[in-house]
Amino acid sequence: MYSKRFDNRKLDETREIEAKVGIIKRADGSAYFRIGDTKVIAAVYGPRELYPVFLQNPEKGLLRCVYDMTSFSVTDRKRPGPNRRSIEISLVTEKSLLPALDLSQFPNTVIDIFIEVIQADAGTRCAGICAAAMALADAGIPMKDLVAAISVGKVGDKIVLDLNKDEEDYEEGSTDMPVAIIGNTEEITLLQLDGDMNKEEILEALRLAKKGCSEIHKIQKKALKEKYMSVKENE
Amino acid sequence: MGDLLVKDKDIVVPGEELAIGMDYLPAGGVYRLNDKIYASQVGLVSISGRLIKLIPLSGRYIPKKGDLVIGKVVDTGFSGWRIDIDWAYEANLSMKDATSEFIERGSDLTQYYDYGDIISVQIIHVSGSKIIDLTMKGPGLRKLKGGKIIEVNPTKVPRIIGKQGSMIQMIKEKTNCKIIVGQNGKVWISGLDPESELKATQCIYKIEAESHLDGLTDRIKDFLEGKNV
């Protein structure tokens, strides 16, 4: 029985979150996102030229995502370069952001998103999506709304919000479900599950995800506005 | 009935609700969903009458017909040149739009504009798939010799130019520099010495950084006059 969370959080409480926008000067848009001990950065370049030509779409721009982890972001060193996991995460990340974007203004071009995990403590793909959404807004790409993502799941016998690594590795059983939601809508754009949960548990977890994403969404908005507020303060 | 949820010059982010009801009309940078108007970019709210639009605070240059831009010659073809105007792809400058001189077919086009030349041009056509055609036939459009090019965020160009060119005119006069501001964020500065070019440069970067704040014109005036800002 999972009675107390490893870090004493409530079942529906996220870890501490930090967000900052405009951290990579050469990028068109960029952001840093930290949730607990998971730290990621994301950069957006585009719209820019797309080669090879057969990939170009004369009706709208293409979205391309690359998720990568530094070798020292994890305790057991990760060999540099893409692996199957990072390739899959790159794909689902792209799919989680695309529904929020309007790329019809950018025919034949590509919007590149690069996500780098600096420190990993579970929930990296969700953190990557949160950072990427802010970076897209920072780059001026027209969006319906920001996309927020968080993991929910079942640890032991409890449905929890925002699993950390200890919870993911819980020996009495752990199911992890990353979820991404577009802003204040109910539109879910990322949904994966890895474990063992029944329908009611999943629906309860999704309610928790909505709550978590809503909190993240507020923090993302604040971070985007803060970029312009700080200039105001330096006056 | 309509409800305005924000004020003019508020900073908003994508997805933020700006107005409820059908009274207000969405223009650039915002969109309507059912009976609400939302922002689609990070920008400053701009309300004029019933029209709500956003002045975006970031984003790469998207070419528009009529824009004056500064470009660089990167290639020549049989009947024209290819120009880099900081769009994803190169724009076309055909022989007939380049000069009023008669250019014979097959002649060496680099005699007129060579690789690396910086030119001020105007966009005469943008196709549906964003293929761009340029012209150099127009007042002030020419090859730019000497001076330097600086790059600014294209969304700040209107502020740098100012109402009816008032801001850029002030900078030109006080620094004694020739300045051409391209809508694509490229600015050509040519002064009598590097120091005055540096002053004009710093001034323009200052406008870029503070474009969303009030009282900018006065602060720039003070900066140009050497007062501490």
Place this chain on the structure above:
Amino acid sequence: MNEDGLKDYISSLISKNIRIDGRSLLDYRKPIKIELNVSKNAEGSARVIMGETEVIAGVKMNIGEPFPDTPDEGVLMVGAELLPLSSPEFEPGPPNPQATELARVIDRGIRESGMIDVKKLCIKKGELVWMVFLDIYTINDDGNLIDASALASVVALRNTVLPKIEGDKVLFGEHTKEKLPLKKAPLTCTLVKIKDKIIVDPSLKEEKVMDARLSVAVSENNEINALQKGGDKGISIEDIEKMFDIATEKTKELRKHLH
């Protein structure tokens, strides 16, 4: 601006002893910021910001077999990635020649100076030694990735602690208080020649118009442990001698940042 125009502009300023960002010829960009422990899962890590250039370096350790020709020495592997997020000019993919050069130049400085006391990393001669993996990642490229990476690497190594071992297995994620045994700290100074002037710590625009570049790794006793010349033009022996003198002085200044 075409490259020639930019080069002329930069040279005209340099001939008056100022650079496009207002620095003097032999000044490093300010501020130089160093941050430790960028990743708690690393055995050691650091972030360095030089002007707007930013890199991070991290160290992971493991145990394994030594190389056959050095049976009683620990192993050092240095990698570098020019992350596509740090510049519009970097593409995803395996390390290209520029990234490979960066890794190997940093490697040489550390290896040839004897910075790491590799003999102390021997656990069982011929069978088991400590392996040190140093990985460098660029975060924002505004020129002179070499010096920023060298500084980040040295700081990361100086703050590296050995992980706990149980028998012949490493307990990843658990650290001892024992620091990586080090002897020296080589730092690199990169100088660039534009027409007939020499400047240090080139920014991105200066790198684009440079004629030649020399990176010099110097350790505390003023010994030069690594040299790497880049750029499309040649340099004279007089230039090189001048550059050695400047590098020795500049690395002394950079060394103050290590404390």
